[in-house]
Amino acid sequence: MQSPDDLRNRREAVVRLWDMSRGAVLLPGGLPVPVPGTDQYHDFHTHPEFAYLSGARLSGSALAFDPGEGWVLFAPVAGLEERVWVGDGEDLDALAAATGLRVRPLGELSGWLEHRRGETLALLGNDDITHQPAAYALESWTALELEVDAELSARLSEQVSESRRAKDSSEIALMRGAADASRAGHLTALRLARPGMSERQLQIELEAEFFRNGAERTAYGSIVGTGSNGAVLHFSPTSRVLRAGEIVLIDAGAEVGGYASDVTRTFPIGPRFEGIQRDLYQLVLDVQQAAIGEVRPGVEYKQLHLQASERIASGLADLGILRGNPAGLVERDAHALFFPHGLGHMLGLATHDAGGCLKGRTASDRFGLKWLRADLPLQPGYVVTIEPGIYFIRALLTDPARREQYRDVVDWDCVDGLLDFGGIRIEDDVLVTGTGADVLSGSIPKSISEIEALRAEAHSR
Ligand SMILES: [Mn+2]
Numbered sequence: 012m013q014s015p016d017d018l019r020n021r022r023e024a025v026v027r028l029w030d031m032s033r034g035a036v037l038l039p040g041g042l043p044v045p046v047p048g049t050d051q052y053h054d055f056h057t058h059p060e061f062a063y064l065s066g067a068r069l070s071g072s073a074l075a076f077d078p079g080e081g082w083v084l085f086a087p088v089a090g091l092e093e094r095v096w097v098g099d100g101e102d103l104d105a106l107a108a109a110t111g112l113r114v115r116p117l118g119e120l121s122g123w124l125e126h127r128r129g130e131t132l133a134l135l136g137n138d139d140i141t142h143q144p145a146a147y148a149l150e151s152w153t154a155l156e157l158e159v160d161a162e163l164s165a166r167l168s169e170q171v172s173e174s175r176r177a178k179d180s181s182e183i184a185l186m187r188g189a190a191d192a193s194r195a196g197h198l199t200a201l202r203l204a205r206p207g208m209s210e211r212q213l214q215i216e217l218e219a220e221f222f223r224n225g226a227e228r229t230a231y232g233s234i235v236g237t238g239s240n241g242a243v244l245h246f247s248p249t250s251r252v253l254r255a256g257e258i259v260l261i262d263a264g265a266e267v268g269g270y271a272s273d274v275t276r277t278f279p280i281g282p283r284f285e286g287i288q289r290d291l292y293q294l295v296l297d298v299q300q301a302a303i304g305e306v307r308p309g310v311e312y313k314q315l316h317l318q319a320s321e322r323i324a325s326g327l328a329d330l331g332i333l334r335g336n337p338a339g340l341v342e343r344d345a346h347a348l349f350f351p352h353g354l355g356h357m358l359g360l361a362t363h364d365a366g367g368c369l370k371g372r373t374a375s376d377r378f379g380l381k382w383l384r385a386d387l388p389l390q391p392g393y394v395v396t397i398e399p400g401i402y403f404i405r406a407l408l409t410d411p412a413r414r415e416q417y418r419d420v421v422d423w424d425c426v427d428g429l430l431d432f433g434g435i436r437i438e439d440d441v442l443v444t445g446t447g448a449d450v451l452s453g454s455i456p457k458s459i460s461e462i463e464a465l466r467a468e469a470h471s472r
Pocket residue numbers: 273355356396398438
């Protein structure tokens with residue numbers, strides 16, 4: 012539940028940024044997408060711009076604004092058939108109280124739009140209203156003769172994204188709730204994983220615990236990869252069984268009130284990290300903790316990524332996997348053979364939340380930078396993930412062109428012996444405070460001693 016005051020403040024802040032003297036804005040929340048051949052729908056995701064400004068997550072609704080009349084939420088009123096099949100729907104007065112908005116039945120949207128015929132309209136949110144007008148109780152989109160100004164729409168949308176970066180207290184409360192539910196799930200996985208169990212079984216136990224602890228759904232498809240599967244960055248769990256001596260990578264997060272958490276833990280299937288697992292794990296953990304330690308207002312996220320890359324290069328050189336000085340290795344993107352993604356991303360209503368790149372900055376096409384999803388100076392209230400990793404990805408490491416390019420700086424014999432290693436990633440959700448960082452998922456165990464204590468417990472049962 013979000014505070015109507017926070018929601019009002021968000022809308023006021025956005026209106027100040029928009030600075031419109033005329034025209035109108037329409038933000039449809041989106042429609043459910045049917046599953047072909049059934050009378051069911053895919054899981055509905057409200058457009059985040061609509062969810063952010065209304066606090067509601069209704070389908071088939073539209074938020075509307077004009078500088079003269081302010082905001083109004085047009086929401087559907089269930090007819091007889093809907094009441095029979097899906098229930099009575101939201102009560103409009105209750106919706107008005109919860110959102111702090113003027114709420115009108117969806118049927119009045121067409122009149123609101125007709126009244127603005129000939130005016131410039133910015134269309135934000137979901138544009139499905141233009142090709143499925145009937146679902147928004149409109150006879151036809153074209154008959155309204157509204158001029159959708161693409162440039163204005165893009166500017167206003169960009170400003171909503173900017174506004175969404177710093178989370179308010181309602182949002183932070185939901186994100187803490189999501190992180191807490193994730194904590195319960197990851198702890199369960201750490202306590203239950205045993206040799207012979209499958210990735211899929213582990214996923215089921217983990218997600219059940221998310222739901223028992225308040226999750227409404229998972230924020231994204233859970234990633235559970237054991238052995239070499241851990242090197243597939245977005246791996247969907249399979250029936251592959253967990254084997255002693257291997258490690259498992261779990262990247263899974265609960266969603267609460269539409270807000271995501273995004274957490275990764277990697278741990279041994281046996282009671283202890285063995286051999287190079289321990290060295291590489293400690294390296295990733297050191298890199299992650301150093302990056303979190305550097306989070307504070309004003310710090311450039313890209314700088315954090317580059318520093319983490321350099322620490323990874325340095326650690327891999329210490330282990331004899333890379334050769335050369337760390338800065339030079341990063342300049343050549345050699346670290347990206349083992350750490351091919353960015354340090355993390357913005358988090359909020361979306362797992363990869365809006366506003367990750369400062370206006371005017373575009374992603375680099377460098378191998379070591381192209382997957383960096385955030386490039387901006389951090390500010391209080393921003394929530395970012397910090398998720399360094401080291402992987403042995405066959406596709407990259409057996410690519411002849413790359414082996415040639417990095418002939419002199421990689422110990423390829425050593426790498427060939429590790430092609431089934433899998434991967435290690437450690438990921439937390441970090442709220443930027445006035446002076447540093449508050450790690451929302453920080454109480455989920457990650458030190459070697461904490462993890463091995465839990466794994467020993469799992470094996471003693
Ligand atoms: Mn992530």
